[in-house]
Amino acid sequence: MIPHSEPYFSGNEFAALSHCIDTGWVSSAGPAVVELSKAIKELTQSPGVLALNSGTSALHLALIGCGVQAGDYVVIPDFTFIATANAVKYCGAEPILLDVHPQTWQSDIGLWIEWLNENGVKKEGKCFHKKTGRCIRASILVHALGNPADAFKWAAVCKEWGIETVEDAAGALGSMLQNKACGTIGRFGVISLNGNKIITGGSGGLLLCRDLNDLSYLHHLSTQARLEGDLYEHDAVGYNYRMNNLTAALALAQLETLNYRIEIKKKIYQGYRSYFSQGIWPEIIPSAQPNYWMVAFINPDQEELFQKCKSAGLEVRTLWKPLHLQVPYQNCERINKISFAERIWKQGISLPTSIGSFMDGFPSLSAII
Numbered sequence: 001m002i003p004h005s006e007p008y009f010s011g012n013e014f015a016a017l018s019h020c021i022d023t024g025w026v027s028s029a030g031p032a033v034v035e036l037s038k039a040i041k042e043l044t045q046s047p048g049v050l051a052l053n054s055g056t057s058a059l060h061l062a063l064i065g066c067g068v069q070a071g072d073y074v075v076i077p078d079f080t081f082i083a084t085a086n087a088v089k090y091c092g093a094e095p096i097l098l099d100v101h102p103q104t105w106q107s108d109i110g111l112w113i114e115w116l117n118e119n120g121v122k123k124e125g126k127c128f129h130k131k132t133g134r135c136i137r138a139s140i141l142v143h144a145l146g147n148p149a150d151a152f153k154w155a156a157v158c159k160e161w162g163i164e165t166v167e168d169a170a171g172a173l174g175s176m177l178q179n180k181a182c183g184t185i186g187r188f189g190v191i192s193l194n195g196n197k198i199i200t201g202g203s204g205g206l207l208l209c210r211d212l213n214d215l216s217y218l219h220h221l222s223t224q225a226r227l228e229g230d231l232y233e234h235d236a237v238g239y240n241y242r243m244n245n246l247t248a249a250l251a252l253a254q255l256e257t258l259n260y261r262i263e264i265k266k267k268i269y270q271g272y273r274s275y276f277s278q279g280i281w282p283e284i285i286p287s288a289q290p291n292y293w294m295v296a297f298i299n300p301d302q303e304e305l306f307q308k309c310k311s312a313g314l315e316v317r318t319l320w321k322p323l324h325l326q327v328p329y330q331n332c333e334r335i336n337k338i339s340f341a342e343r344i345w346k347q348g349i350s351l352p353t354s355i356g357s358f359m360d361g362f363p364s365l366s367a368i369i
Contacts, residue, residue, distance in 0.1 A: 002363070004315040005196035005294070008261065008355035009254075016253040020246050030245025036252050037206075043174075043255075044181035046189065046208040048215035051243040052222060055170045055192030055205035059087035061218045061241065062188035062207060063138060066164035068093050072137040073129060075163070077107045078322045078334065079341035080142045084168055085323050093137070097324050099336035105282040105344060106149035107141055108335075109157065115335045116161055127161040138164040143172040143182045146198070146293030150285055151177055151185040166190065167208075173199055174262050174291040183208045193251050198261050198293050201251035204243050264355050265292035271362035272297075272351050279349075296350040298343065305349060312365060319348040 020026050037049045052058050068074060070092030076084050078097040088095045098115075101108040120127050120136065127136040141154045155165045165186030169175070172182040173191050183189025193204035209215040225238030269292040273281065279297035284290055296319055299305050309316040322341040323329045 001313050001315055002352045002357040003354045004317055004350070004352045006354035006356060007195055007200045010257045010260075012253040012256060013250055016249040017246060020249050025245040028242035028244050030248065032245045032248035032252055033243055036243075036248040036255075039252060039255055040191070040206055040208075043258075044184050044189075044208060046181070046184045046210070048209035048212050050207040050209065050215060050219055050222065051248060052205045052207055052241045053243055053247075054203055054241075055168075055190055055194065056083045056087055057222070057239065057241040058190040058192075058205040058207040059084065059140070059166070059168065060090045061222060061239075062166045062190055063087055063091050063093070063140075064221065065188055065209070065214045065218050066138040066166065068137045072135050073333075074137060075112070075139040075335075076323075077140075077142050077144070077341070078324055078336065078339070079105060079144060079320060079344055080168065080323065081170070081320055082323065082326055083170075084140055084142060085326075085329055088140075089328070094134075095323065095329060095332050096136070097322075097329065097332050097334045097336075099334070099338070100144070100340055100344070102338075102340045102343075103283045104147070104149070104285060105144050105340075106147070106285075107154065108340075109150060109153055111335055111337065112154075113157055116157075120161060122162060125162045127163050136161075136163055138166060140166045140168050141186065142168040142170075143175060145282065145290075145296060146171045146175055147282060147284055147290045148172065148175050148177040148182050148288040151182065155186050169208075170194075170205075171197055171293040172291060173197065174258050175293075176289040177285075178287045184210070187211070188214070193247065198265065198291055199251055199254045199258060201243070201247035201254075204247040204251060261355055262291050264358060265295075265353060267362065268292065268353050268355075268358050269295050271358075275365045293353070294350060295353050296344075296348055298347045299349055300347055302347045302349060309349070309351075313363075314365075315352050317350045319344050319350050321345050 072093040167186040167189040169183035170192035175182040189208035191206040193201040222241040225236040
């Protein structure tokens with residue numbers, strides 16, 4: 001069986017982790033945390049990078065940095081992993097769920113503009129919901145499946161309306177748009193180092209910041225808002241969101257082979273496209289360079305194809321169940337016409353892309369076709 005998204009270890013990870021243990025640097029303070037932040041800063045050309053214990057923690061801090069507070073609205077895609085919505089709830093805010101475009105599977109910008117013109121009103125540089133009077137404080141643009149969304153157009157629309165932009169680039173490390181790294185176009189960007197990502201620390205997340213004042217403030221909050229000194233003084237409600245040195249060391253060792261991993265992922269994607277050419281695939285927008293983290297397409301006969309794939313040794317999966325069908329978010333306001341997010345869930349097939357399983361080339365899938 002070819003596993004769906006198993007981590008790939010290229011060789012230096014054991015030495016990196018052993019060094020942490022030998023030196024005693026295993027907690028949230030450690031040289032690897034600093035080195036990882038510097039490496040990601042150089043890779044993405046982000047002015048500031050904060051290493052954290054998860055991508056969800058990074059999303060939460062990003063929303064705090066945008067000033068999101070109880071009673072606000074945050075616009076997010078209906079097609080995304082539930083962590084995107086949960087981070088909004090952590091702030092006491094409410095998500096507004098935007099459907100995705102049938103061609104790209106990314107947030108439907110045209111639908112968003114149409115809704116804003118009908119339901120938004122600008123006051124003192126901010127956007128408010130006409131009906132409820134609540135502030136639409138921020139938006140989260142997800143680069144779904146590692147494919148770049150049109151972050152430049154999205155951020156421009158939001159800026160015009162006084163809405164902050166956070167890029168959820170959880171699975172998009174290494175993905176580029178117009179030669180800029182995904183996660184560096186909005187006010188904040190978020191990258192995940194979870195076990196199924198192209199680079200993993202076992203866990204962990206990275207917060208990309210355009211403003212170093214934001215970086216300093218959110219770093220302070222991530223350390224339980226503890227002031228310097230030995231008196232255990234805290235000046236705000238803080239969070240235990242710091243990354244540990246073991247996670248950082250593992251991610252650093254993996255980062256050495258990022259370009260190679262992207263090359264293999266692209267070959268996997270191309271192999272599947274040739275076999276499943278009749279499927280409906282998400283389009284890659286012009287000037288985008290994906291990392292091909294996750295490979296998926298739509299097939300109306302999802303259940304039958306699932307069984308064929310599994311019989312041929314492929315661990316296939318469905319894609320994310322739309323947020324409006326999830327229990328905590330069933331009553332959220334929605335922006336949709338056809339609910340393409342539902343179609344992706346009902347007919348979408350996520351194919352295995354575990355790098356280690358494709359080192360000897362792409363397998364024959366003649367039993368499926």
